Amino acid sequence: MSGYRDGVPIELIWWSRAHAEAAVDAIFAGDASASADALANGIALRTSGLLAQWQERLRHYPDELAAARIEEAALTWGGFAPAGLLTLIRPGERLALVERLVDDASRVVRIVFALNRVWQPTQKRLADRAATLTHKPERLAERIEEALTEPDPRRAVIVMTALQAETAALAPDGPNIVRARKWLSDALKILAQG
Numbered sequence: 001m002s003g004y005r006d007g008v009p010i011e012l013i014w015w016s017r018a019h020a021e022a023a024v025d026a027i028f029a030g031d032a033s034a035s036a037d038a039l040a041n042g043i044a045l046r047t048s049g050l051l052a053q054w055q056e057r058l059r060h061y062p063d064e065l066a067a068a069r070i071e072e073a074a075l076t077w078g079g080f081a082p083a084g085l086l087t088l089i090r091p092g093e094r095l096a097l098v099e100r101l102v103d104d105a106s107r108v109v110r111i112v113f114a115l116n117r118v119w120q121p122t123q124k125r126l127a128d129r130a131a132t133l134t135h136k137p138e139r140l141a142e143r144i145e146e147a148l149t150e151p152d153p154r155r156a157v158i159v160m161t162a163l164q165a166e167t168a169a170l171a172p173d174g175p176n177i178v179r180a181r182k183w184l185s186d187a188l189k190i191l192a193q194g
Contacts, residue, residue: 009125013038017050024054027119030068032110036119061117069114070171073107077164077180082187085161089153097153104160105144108167112136115170137166158191 002011015023020039027036040058044051088097106123113120115135127141137143143163150156165184171177 011038012045013042020050020054024057027058028062028065030065030072032069032072032120037121040119058119061114061119063117066114066117067172067174070111071174071176073110073114074168074171074174074176074180076103076107077168078176078183079179082183083190085157085187085191089157094153097156098148101147101156101160104164105148108137108140108144108163111167111171112140135170137163137170154191154194158188161187161191 002009004010023031023033023035024039027033036058039051039054042051042055087093088100109123109126109130110120112130112133112135116133118133121129126144130136130140140163143159147156147160147163150159161184165181165188168177168180168184
């Protein structure tokens, strides 16, 4: 159930104790769901004190978890020839293009929230949620929107690839991030040859 109260979005959820405890444990085991954000920022309408305990656990975002999430998010940015991106801009490949753009946008968001040690929310209201983050590419939400709505496939991939490259540049070194930086740079050069 959801709605607004005094202009503030409200979403009501109910979880059993076992489900909530399993969800919190899964968060620290690497689950990338938006449950952490929901629990960390939730306001109990009725509680026996468990929400406060879960929120206390979620108060600290472990560095190891951030590093693992960043590395996992960068996994697909490489591993094949950068020229392979050109297959996405062929006529008739809009579904494959959009699928890749959405996946890349989700990975950018995952990295940005992990960099800031903030539990990642859902993708809704991204501009508002990202506005308070310190470490992020300029115009993060606007550029994602631009890439997803750009009618020219080549331009859409260039916009997203540039955003990915800027995001990878902000991230700490790790095997996938280091590989991604080179791969994204090479991809931008190939895409620019148009």
